[in-house]
Amino acid sequence: MRYSFTMNTLVKTGGAWLVSPSLAAVRRMSVAGFATSSSSSVPNWEGGVSMVQGASRGIGLEFVRQLLENNKKGHVVATCRNPKEATSLINLKNSFSERLFIQKLDVTDETTIEESAESVRERYGSLNLLINATGILSIPGVLQPETTLNKVEKSSLMLAYEVNAVGPILVMKHMWPLLKAGGGNGTEREVAVVANLSARVGSIGDNKLGGWHSYRASKTALNQLTKNVSVELGRRKDPVVCILLHPGTVDTDLSRPFQRNVPEGKLFTKEYSVQKLLHIINNAKKQDNGKFFAWDGQEIPW
Numbered sequence: 474m475r476y477s478f479t480m481n482t483l484v485k486t487g488g489a490w491l492v493s494p495s496l497a498a499v500r501r502m503s504v505a506g507f508a509t510s511s512s513s514s515v516p517n518w519e520g521g522v523s524m525v526q527g528a529s530r531g532i533g534l535e536f537v538r539q540l541l542e543n544n545k546k547g548h549v550v551a552t553c554r555n556p557k558e559a560t561s562l563i564n565l566k567n568s569f570s571e572r573l574f575i576q577k578l579d580v581t582d583e584t585t586i587e588e589s590a591e592s593v594r595e596r597y598g599s600l601n602l603l604i605n606a607t608g609i610l611s612i613p614g615v616l617q618p619e620t621t622l623n624k625v626e627k628s629s630l631m632l633a634y635e636v637n638a639v640g641p642i643l644v645m646k647h648m649w650p651l652l653k654a655g656g657g658n659g660t661e662r663e664v665a666v667v668a669n670l671s672a673r674v675g676s677i678g679d680n681k682l683g684g685w686h687s688y689r690a691s692k693t694a695l696n697q698l699t700k701n702v703s704v705e706l707g708r709r710k711d712p713v714v715c716i717l718l719h720p721g722t723v724d725t726d727l728s729r730p731f732q733r734n735v736p737e738g739k740l741f742t743k744e745y746s747v748q749k750l751l752h753i754i755n756n757a758k759k760q761d762n763g764k765f766f767a768w769d770g771q772e773i774p775w
């Protein structure tokens with residue numbers, strides 16, 4: 474049995490209609506295993522609808538900018554913890570008022586994730602692309618990348634895990650009922666795409682340097698959780714592809730304290746990295762489901 478959304482209703486194809494279900498009801502259905510993503514009764518937004526989670530600055534903000542500029546008919550939902558303080562996003566809103574929607578979402582507060590899903594459902598009915606760009610590596614006085622085992626703190630491990638791994642998986646859980654094939658840069662993608670921003674340091678196979686226990690382990694957890702979801706959705710034959718992306722070392726607030734040892738030519742601009750990542754996203758195929766790609770399209774070992 475397949476269910477799908479219109480703007481205000483949930484439709485049981487070939488059967489009874491359920492009108493305006495609560496989000497909790499929607500979640501129960503998705504937990505119960507009803508596919509919601511492949512029906513044609515969802516409104517078709519020309520250009521598609523993308524969500525960038527973690528869009529206040531850095532790579533997430535650049536995704537928002539390029540999605541709006543590259544696809545003249547695409548709509549973008551940009552989420553962040555403090556919309557009122559996200560000045561760069563607000564500036565973008567001034568240029569793209571019709572196609573950019575800013576929504577509050579803090580990955581450590583599941584209520585805000587549920588509210589965002591509800592808001593997207595009411596406003597657009599579906600999502601073609603979900604990018605989880607949130608991530609923390611260091612927070613002065615709170616979280617420092619550990620150079621040795623002696624520096625490992627339970628609080629750092631838990632915080633990194635909460636923001637970098639638990640948050641994105643909860644966002645996937647709540648957005649999943651909305652995912653629908655389509656969108657893309659002037660093309661109709663044959664799948665919906667979920668792209669989670671990971672990091673090469675999350676690879677166990679690639680770990681030769683050690684250190685950064687909290688960040689590394691949280692990205693490894695994100696990789697496993699994303700891979701796990703990809704297996705589940707693949708088994709259900711949902712037209713959704715989940716991928717993990719390593720953006721390279723990119724000049725943002727996150728990398729700034731650690732840029733000293735980056736070899737010349739290996740520190741990318743946000744513009745360059747996001748351009749490469751969008752190329753991977755726009756060309757994602759069913760066979761890419763569950764893969765971990767670097768910015769240049771090379772697969773990274775687990």
Ligand SMILES: NC(=O)c1ccc[n+]([C@@H]2O[C@H](COP(=O)([O-])OP(=O)(O)OC[C@H]3O[C@@H](n4cnc5c(N)ncnc54)[C@H](OP(=O)(O)O)[C@@H]3O)[C@@H](O)[C@H]2O)c1
Binds near residue numbers: 528529606608726
């Ligand atoms: N930059 C690199 O070299 C690099 C390399 C490998 C992987 N990555 C990954 O790429 C992604 C983007 O990194 P970036 O360099 O753009 O980092 P960034 O400039 O530090 O931006 C991080 C973003 O995460 C948001 N965030 C933090 N905690 C949050 C929470 N609880 N709820 C919602 N959003 C939250 C921040 O929002 P606020 O403004 O509210 O703090 C900000 O928008 C991360 O997953 C990172 O691990 C980056």
